[in-house]
Amino acid sequence: MSLQSLPGAVAKKEPVAEMRSAKISESAVRRLSLYLRLLQEADSLGQETISSEELADRAGTTAAQVRKDLSLFGSFGKRGLGYAVSELLQEIREILGLNRSWRVALVGAGKIGSALITYRNFRTRGFHIEAVFDTDPDKVGKRWGTQTILDDTEMGSVLAGKRIEIAVIAVPADAAQGVVDRVVASGVSAILNFAPVRLRVPKGVSLRNVDMVVEMEGLAFALTSTER
Amino acid sequence: MSLQSLPGAVAKKEPVAEMRSAKISESAVRRLSLYLRLLQEADSLGQETISSEELADRAGTTAAQVRKDLSLFGSFGKRGLGYAVSELLQEIREILGLNRSWRVALVGAGKIGSALITYRNFRTRGFHIEAVFDTDPDKVGKRWGTQTILDDTEMGSVLAGKRIEIAVIAVPADAAQGVVDRVVASGVSAILNFAPVRLRVPKGVSLRNVDMVVEMEGLAFALTSTER
DNA sequence: CTATCATTGTGAATGATTTCACAAGGTGTC
DNA sequence: GACACCTTGTGAAATCATTCACAATGATAG
Ligand SMILES: NC(=O)c1ccc[n+]([C@@H]2O[C@H](COP(=O)([O-])OP(=O)(O)OC[C@H]3O[C@@H](n4cnc5c(N)ncnc54)[C@H](O)[C@@H]3O)[C@@H](O)[C@H]2O)c1
Ligand SMILES: NC(=O)c1ccc[n+]([C@@H]2O[C@H](COP(=O)([O-])OP(=O)(O)OC[C@H]3O[C@@H](n4cnc5c(N)ncnc54)[C@H](O)[C@@H]3O)[C@@H](O)[C@H]2O)c1
Numbered sequence: 001m002s003l004q005s006l007p008g009a010v011a012k013k014e015p016v017a018e019m020r021s022a023k024i025s026e027s028a029v030r031r032l033s034l035y036l037r038l039l040q041e042a043d044s045l046g047q048e049t050i051s052s053e054e055l056a057d058r059a060g061t062t063a064a065q066v067r068k069d070l071s072l073f074g075s076f077g078k079r080g081l082g083y084a085v086s087e088l089l090q091e092i093r094e095i096l097g098l099n100r101s102w103r104v105a106l107v108g109a110g111k112i113g114s115a116l117i118t119y120r121n122f123r124t125r126g127f128h129i130e131a132v133f134d135t136d137p138d139k140v141g142k143r144w145g146t147q148t149i150l151d152d153t154e155m156g157s158v159l160a161g162k163r164i165e166i167a168v169i170a171v172p173a174d175a176a177q178g179v180v181d182r183v184v185a186s187g188v189s190a191i192l193n194f195a196p197v198r199l200r201v202p203k204g205v206s207l208r209n210v211d212m213v214v215e216m217e218g219l220a221f222a223l224t225s226t227e228r
Numbered sequence: 229m230s231l232q233s234l235p236g237a238v239a240k241k242e243p244v245a246e247m248r249s250a251k252i253s254e255s256a257v258r259r260l261s262l263y264l265r266l267l268q269e270a271d272s273l274g275q276e277t278i279s280s281e282e283l284a285d286r287a288g289t290t291a292a293q294v295r296k297d298l299s300l301f302g303s304f305g306k307r308g309l310g311y312a313v314s315e316l317l318q319e320i321r322e323i324l325g326l327n328r329s330w331r332v333a334l335v336g337a338g339k340i341g342s343a344l345i346t347y348r349n350f351r352t353r354g355f356h357i358e359a360v361f362d363t364d365p366d367k368v369g370k371r372w373g374t375q376t377i378l379d380d381t382e383m384g385s386v387l388a389g390k391r392i393e394i395a396v397i398a399v400p401a402d403a404a405q406g407v408v409d410r411v412v413a414s415g416v417s418a419i420l421n422f423a424p425v426r427l428r429v430p431k432g433v434s435l436r437n438v439d440m441v442v443e444m445e446g447l448a449f450a451l452t453s454t455e456r
Numbered sequence: 457c458t459a460t461c462a463t464t465g466t467g468a469a470t471g472a473t474t475t476c477a478c479a480a481g482g483t484g485t486c
Numbered sequence: 487g488a489c490a491c492c493t494t495g496t497g498a499a500a501t502c503a504t505t506c507a508c509a510a511t512g513a514t515a516g
Contacts, residue, residue, distance in 0.1 A: 024449075024453070025472075025473070026446065027473080028473090029445075029446050029449050030442055030446060032445075032449075033441070033442045033445040033446065034426065034442065036445070037424065037441075038426075051492085051493065051494090052493075052494070053493085058426065059426060060426050060428075061474095062474080062475070063493090063494095064474075064475055064476070064477095065473095065474065065475080067493090067494065067495060067496085068473090068474075068475090068495085068496080070494095070495090071494090071495055071496070075494075075495065077493075077494050077495080078481090078482065078483090078493085078494075079480070079481045079482045079483090079492075079493055079494040079495080080481070080482040080483050080484090080491080080492045080493050080494075081482070081483070081492080081493070081494090082492090082493065082494080083494090095449070096445050096448055096449045096452065097448040097449055097451060097452025097453075098445065098448060102444075102448055102451075104444075111342065111343035111346060111347075112343045114339065114343070115339035115340045115342070115343050116440075118339060119339075119440070121424060121440075121441050122440075122441070122444065125441055125444065125445070126448075127444050127448075165451060166444070166447055166448075166451075189451065189454075190447040190448075190450060190451050191447075192440070192443055192444060192447060196265065196349060198262065198266075198286065198287060198288050204454070206446075206447050206450035206451065206454075208443040208446055208447060210438060210440060210443060212344075212347070212349075212350075212420070212438060213261070213265075213349050213350070213353055214258055214261040214262065215420055215436040215438060216330075216332075216350065216353065216355050216394070216420060217257075217260075217261040217264070217324050217326065217353070218254065218257050218258060218261065218434075218436055219394055219418040219419075219420060219434050219436060220324055220325040220326060220330055220354075220355075220394075220418075221252075221257050221260075221323070221324045221325055222418060222434035223325060223330075223393060223394075223417065223418050223434065224324065224325025225252070225325075226417075226432070226434075253502080253503070255503080256503090279462085279463065279464090280463075280464075281463085289504095290504080290505070291463090291464095292504075292505055292506070292507095293503095293504065293505080295463095295464065295465060295466085296465085296466080296503090296504075296505090298464095298465090299464090299465055299466070303464075303465060305463075305464050305465080306463085306464075306511090306512065306513085307462080307463055307464040307465080307510070307511045307512050307513085308461075308462045308463050308464075308511070308512045308513050308514090309462075309463070309464085309512070309513065310462090310463065310464080311464090
């Protein structure tokens with residue numbers, strides 16, 4: 001069932017079909033995720049309404065940007081007043097698909113993997129790690145939190161059996177493409193990659209990279225070109 | 229000494245002063261970092277020349293984009309032939325400021341910190357972690373690789389004494405802003421932040437965020453809006 | 457030495473994103 | 487209920503980034 005077939009499910013007035021087919025930029029989605037976090041903070045402090053300006057200040061952007069981002073999905077505010085915090089919160093959760101939990105697998109039970117498995121912010125946001133895989137015979141069978149590390153050879157059947165939706169890749173760079181190919185073949189269509197390689201995925205599979213070396217090099221460039 | 233005062237130090241012909249003052253987009257810098265990695269791979273395989281098209285294929289972008297990115301800094305290719313791999317490699321290292329090592333401190337000796345401290349790709353790229361700080365009395369004094377974990381209260385003097393240039397923030401979200409304020413006061417002007425908060429830094433301080441929840445939520449959005 | 461070929465470097469065109477600016481709509485006051 | 491005041495939602499304008507397209511240039515073969 002596609003969202004296009006549910007006019008009005010997400011937003012209030014706009015032509016929903018267009019809304020959803022208009023492609024939303026990655027940076028807009030990043031900002032929405034940030035707004036959500038800021039709204040949750042405001043909400044937990046008991047704040048009831050917030051203006052685009054206040055939200056923008058906290059997010060480090062402009063009021064116009066906030067309003068434009070939100071207007072991609074509907075009109076959620078009250079003129080003269082701002083936005084109802086808890087209501088906007090809920091709208092953004094809906095937009096981002098966070099009113100449900102997601103089944104996640106972790107491939108690579110190494111150093112990064114061990115940090116991720118206990119990362120509370122994943123679980124509280126509805127990302128549930130439901131399988132962990134590794135090739136190392138010393139690791140397979142060990143318990144990691146609620147999970148037992150499974151052998152890499154079981155990956156295909158377990159991913160399909162558990163209907164895993166998102167895979168987190170935390171294996172060495174030279175193993176990453178092979179893992180991704182198998183993961184995709186098992187029906188996973190979203191991947192968060194920590195290995196420093198540019199992975200190839202078929203159309204229809206979403207890929208995000210977390211590349212710490214690229215970030216550090218960006219800082220080095222900034223320091224170098226400022227030359228303080 | 230500013231780079232502006234060294235015309236020709238980096239590139240070959242272009243008006244260097246303009247080049248450096250023209251601000252380079254963050255995405256261009258990210259791509260340069262990626263090109264560098266790909267060139268190193270090609271180089272270690274013995275490849276001697278590479279065309280913008282081949283580099284683009286490997287980087288997942290277009291040949292025009294590669295040429296435009298490089299042309300921001302000079303002309304490094306040979307028409308009809310392409311780029312000399314080892315030469316372009318060296319040019320990009322120079323552009324990004326990687327022909328030297330960088331003094332890095334890690335604040336927060338927790339799960340993420342322990343992964344980072346052993347991350348070989350940092351060290352091989354010239355990012356040397358020269359101090360680690362934590363507040364936890366059980367951790368302070370412990371040895372972590374080549375480093376002894378120092379008490380957070382020593383941070384100011386150690387950062388200044390070792391002339392640390394880049395700080396990696398791996399403390400809980402609610403401690404992060406306080407740490408950043410102190411780190412900046414000690415002369416650090418580049419920060420890599422892993423805490424899920426929007427940090428405030430004075431102008432002149434570079435900040436990059438690695439925000440895994442934002443990335444996961446981006447994947448959730450993609451899955452939700454595709455609705456497969 | 458000339459012709460052919462490949463590939464760069466770069467203005468100009470296009471496309472995407474952000475910012476501006478203001479009419480529209482809502483609240484609160486007297 | 488009229489007036490003053492805020493803040494949204496959104497076209498239009500401005501800015502920024504990418505792609506196109508081709509003249510310029512060097513390599514190579516004959
Ligand atoms: N350690 C860090 O701080 C850090 C930071 C950024 C990126 N990364 C990247 O993340 C990845 C993992 O890094 P790490 O430090 O955790 O390494 P690690 O060596 O500690 O862990 C890698 C794990 O992957 C397992 N593995 C290898 N091939 C596999 C396969 N085909 N299927 C399943 N498991 C397999 C290994 O047995 C090992 O347990 C690397 O690509 C690294 O470059 C690490
Ligand atoms: N674990 C993960 O996979 C993961 C992933 C993404 C982001 N993060 C973020 O990274 C940060 C650290 O996460 P973690 O899992 O390593 O947490 P952790 O609790 O394992 O480690 C945090 C460390 O910071 C120390 N600390 C607290 N206050 C400090 C201060 N003022 N100065 C110095 N040290 C201080 C604590 O003693 C602790 O050792 C958090 O903000 C977390 O949200 C973690």
